[in-house]
Amino acid sequence: MSPRDLLALLPSRTDYRAVPHTWRGDLLAGVTVGIVALPLALAFGVSSGAGAESGLVTAIIAGIVAAIFGGSNVQVSGPTGAMVVVLAPIMATQGPGALAMICLLSGIMVLLGGLLKLGRTISYIPWPVIEGFTLGIAIIIFLQQVPTGTGTEPGESTNAAVAAVQSLMTVTWPKLGWSLLLLGIVVAIMLIALKVAPKFPGSLVAIVVAGLLAAVFDMPVDVIGELPVGLPAPVLPALDLGVAAGLVGPALAVAALAAIESLLAARVAASISDTGAYDADRELVGQGLASIAAGFFGGMPATGAIARTAVSIRAGARTRLAAITHGLLLLAVVLVGAAVVSQIPLAALAGVLMVTSCRMVAPSTVRAVMGSTRSDAVVFVVTAIITVSVDLVYAVLIGVLAAGFFALRQLAKASGVHREELPGAAQPGDERIAVFRIEGALFFGAAERMMERVIALRDIEVVVLRMSQLQILDATGAQVITDMIVSLERRGITVLVKGIQPRHLKLAEHVGVLRSLRHQNHLFDELGTAVAHARSHIVRAAR
Structure with missing residues (x-):
């Protein structure tokens, strides 16, 4: 702690500045x-x-x-x-x-x-x-x-x-x-x-x-x-x-x-x-x-x-x-x-x-x-009961943990993985391309649910992951994306990633999201460019 920080914790004359008037x-x-x-x-x-x-x-x-x-x-x-x-x-x-x-x-x-x-x-x-x-x-x-x-x-x-x-x-x-x-x-x-x-x-x-x-x-x-x-x-x-x-x-x-x-x-x-x-x-x-x-x-x-x-x-x-x-x-x-x-x-x-x-x-x-909400009511009642029956400090700790659990659960519910239609006029082979929009928070409470949804794909050759609307990404979420890409690529499905936010880029690089892509050019900033690239894969595969 610096001397200035320490001085800020001590009494001063400004504490009584208003006393002459009050x-x-x-x-x-x-x-x-x-x-x-x-x-x-x-x-x-x-x-x-x-x-x-x-x-x-x-x-x-x-x-x-x-x-x-x-x-x-x-x-x-x-x-x-x-x-x-x-x-x-x-x-x-x-x-x-x-x-x-x-x-x-x-x-x-x-x-x-x-x-x-x-x-x-x-x-x-x-x-x-x-x-x-x-x-x-x-x-x-x-x-x-x-x-x-x-x-x-x-x-x-x-x-x-x-x-x-x-x-x-x-x-x-x-x-x-x-x-x-x-x-x-x-x-x-x-x-x-x-x-x-x-x-x-x-x-x-x-x-x-x-x-x-x-x-x-x-x-x-x-x-x-x-x-x-x-x-x-x-x-x-x-x-x-x-x-x-x-x-x-x-x-x-x-x-x-x-x-x-x-x-x-x-x-x-x-x-x-x-x-x-x-x-x-x-x-x-x-x-x-x-x-x-x-x-x-x-x-x-x-x-x-x-x-x-x-x-x-x-x-x-x-x-x-x-x-x-x-x-x-x-x-x-x-x-x-x-x-x-x-x-x-x-x-x-x-x-x-x-x-x-x-x-x-x-x-x-x-x-x-x-x-208010069912979760808030549960936290209120549980905290009160533990306060009376066990201990005050434990009550606060358990209450905070319970509130945190419900908050994460609600956040996970608000997060989602949605399959979207491809932009522009339909073209032959579009049925073998899947575009998924990941939104909300991808953390340890929601990552597995997303992985199950994407891994269940059948008769798909290219997957485009839209991540521009992803607000929260933790290490678990990044690892799940990495595992998912590796699993899809192992099945012969090409994965393209669109719109990783700059604040998530360092985590994605560190955990291995980018390394798991088949090619470094499979990272895109625009959806149109990513879909065009996906369609080119379908055309080459059909030849």
């Missing part, structure tokens, strides 16, 4: 999204197994670092539901002590992805895969709230659906009733707020109401518990090579998710705002640094948050000042309100996340995907 809107947006982020940060921290403090620390540290170093002008970063889905089973199997090392390793991986300019790979993930992935995450988030929403013990399984069922086996009364009451109140307040006043911070009001009710009526429900006043002191993770080696796999899964979700959020932010394009590679650098910094303070890996970013944009965010303000507001809450926050019931946080998960995928989006 600072009021940015500050208001930062306060608004900070209010929305507070209950989410607490809930995601608890749900991941890292604790409410870890969620808050991540929202503060990672939120500010990503805002400064990231590639989006309006991206809001912090703990997210998708990260919780990946992190929860890791925390359950590796223990809280592995959190700092996971942050460090995954952050370094994401950082390297930005330095290696891998950011644009997000453009290769199809829309049905993204939506199926999001739907699967939403289902998992909802299921993960069953223990805290019902006041039961968490299930032992790492699968969210199985763990939810296991947790319900530990139901106790009246704790279940009180937990469900608080959860229902939170859900009702949030849904009413969304319908009556969408910009109203319904989640925060719901949390306050639930906390007051739990305190006034001394409800026997679980609460967040004691939080430190202020940020913890930064601590360097213990560098044990043996432990680090065992965490490379989980860290890779976390890094892959952090990169994918952050780039998706940045892309969505750029599409719904007029704040300029985002730099995908710089975004990876910023998110990598954010996770590393959060790990030093006891936080969890961070990603860009689509929902919070959208809230910030709608509230008037135009520069990075908004996301920085959001982090500073949460820091103020930690410094002066830790005692109050510690008494928030966990069931109330579960209600916030259940509503959040239900809003992650709009019904209109599901209908649009399912009603």
Whole structure:
């Protein structure tokens, strides 16, 4: 990487060029999204197994670092539901002590992805895969709230659906009733707020109401518990090579998710705002640094948050000042309100996340995907099912592979080999000449079909292959053409090739298409010339 490329990945004064004109809107947006982020940060921290403090620390540290170093002008970063889905089973199997090392390793991986300019790979993930992935995450988030929403013990399984069922086996009364009451109140307040006043911070009001009710009526429900006043002191993770080696796999899964979700959020932010394009590679650098910094303070890996970013944009965010303000507001809450926050019931946080998960995928989006094409619907459903039942990263990989398979299949169907009539007036012997037009894409998915069609010819002495309308040719396609020419020539059928495009000529030469022709003059630029040559062969053969 050249010094100029490296400099482009670092913050600059141009990042804040518009602040003198937008600072009021940015500050208001930062306060608004900070209010929305507070209950989410607490809930995601608890749900991941890292604790409410870890969620808050991540929202503060990672939120500010990503805002400064990231590639989006309006991206809001912090703990997210998708990260919780990946992190929860890791925390359950590796223990809280592995959190700092996971942050460090995954952050370094994401950082390297930005330095290696891998950011644009997000453009290769199809829309049905993204939506199926999001739907699967939403289902998992909802299921993960069953223990805290019902006041039961968490299930032992790492699968969210199985763990939810296991947790319900530990139901106790009246704790279940009180937990469900608080959860229902939170859900009702949030849904009413969304319908009556969408910009109203319904989640925060719901949390306050639930906390007051739990305190006034001394409800026997679980609460967040004691939080430190202020940020913890930064601590360097213990560098044990043996432990680090065992965490490379989980860290890779976390890094892959952090990169994918952050780039998706940045892309969505750029599409719904007029704040300029985002730099995908710089975004990876910023998110990598954010996770590393959060790990030093006891936080969890961070990603860009689509929902919070959208809230910030709608509230008037135009520069990075908004996301920085959001982090500073949460820091103020930690410094002066830790005692109050510690008494928030966990069931109330579960209600916030259940509503959040239900809003992650709009019904209109599901209908649009399912009603598009059969292959897109299959990719959407398969990705969602694998996300819930197996693993998020595997879901994206399998979804992309499935989408690629269907795309190639469709491309192969759109490709064709068509026999054409000879141009001009019919002449004796024309019935022994076959002209084939090859169009579309001739690649490994369609080449064999073309070969079968041409090789099946009978009572033909000359074959003219028209390749001027061939748009895509790969090595397999070129090899099939070579084999086909050799096979026809071996049967005594002369093959003439017309119109190889200049961009395909080098491949045709390298694979052997041209060498397989009987004579170097059997390559033509014009169809009329090729047909005239074919007719001359018929005339000579008749003598």
